[in-house]
């Protein structure tokens with residue numbers, strides 16, 4: 284477990300770049316830190332792995348302050364993936380690279396060799412390949428593999444998908460997801476809200492060195508106050524769902540709640556069937572006998588849907604104090620007419 288208790292931090296001892304930051308990351312969590320440039324996300328990661336010490340408050344790893352842990356103990360507990368794999372890779376071959384962490388910890392031996400072999404097989408690496416000649420995505424995978432070969436219980440990923448194309452991003456994140464499913468705690472800094480939405484269970488949003496929201500991913504990414512304060516754009520499907528909810532008063536709840544392509548497609552498929560627009564109380568009872576009258580279907584243009592859902596909506600065309608103009612009679616030939 285990682286705990287930040289009222290943590291402040293500074294690089295020069297004077298200017299606070301983190302102010303009174305508190306949160307807890309439990310074992311097995313998958314947390315994404317989001318926020319604009321300079322919000323303090325990377326600084327928070329440096330505090331997690333002990334590269335930076337708090338100027339006030341405490342950072343505890345399994346109850347022990349980072350200041351009381353040796354660098355090797357921290358390295359065993361927390362694997363750190365830098366944004367740029369070239370800051371991490373330093374050996375002449377893939378195999379050497381994967382053995383590097385064991386050597387640094389003084390843990391070379393048959394067990395280390397066996398774990399390196401297993402990782403080489405799992406990732407399909409060529410052990411004698413020169414790391415710097417690999418493409419960007421494979422170098423990122425190698426940097427990630429060189430961390431997970433040490434099997435730390437926590438991995439910290441600073442912008443793990445920056446500079447990767449879609450396929451490379453999917454490959455790296457699939458490995459991260461599998462690790463998390465096997466129990467590894469994942470803490471990730473990420474600017475890509477599509478990746479955050481697809482993978483993280485929880486989001487901590489920061490701005491100007493403070494935590495402004497901490498909760499389930501889509502609760503945070505749907506909160507208009509948080510979006511405004513952190514200048515974050517939600518994932519595209521969520522943005523569409525929020526826009527439909529805002530613009531279309533009769534927007535069915537499952538459409539407004541959709542956060543994935545599948546959820547949106549399913550919700551729209553249901554909404555476009557005959558009775559989807561009617562409020563629950565007026566929807567036909569599936570157990571009803573056939574001779575019971577059913578409510579009429581809304582028109583394709585949504586007008587029927589509006590009428591069904593908002594029977595008491597004031598007539599926008601009525602001037603105050605004047606009677607509303609007479610209603611236009613229903614066109615019996617119109618689609619969806621009652």
Ligand SMILES: Nc1ncnc2c1ncn2[C@@H]1O[C@H](COP(=O)(O)OP(=O)(O)OP(=O)(O)O)[C@@H](O)[C@H]1O
Nearest residue numbers: 294295300318319320321322323324325326327472
């Ligand atoms: N090594 C450093 N020395 C001095 N100030 C720094 C250093 N690193 C970051 N800062 C400052 O600390 C503040 C927080 O920066 P940090 O890198 O933690 O933000 P961030 O949210 O990770 O931003 P980004 O998304 O751009 O990486 C910024 O004002 C930044 O200029």
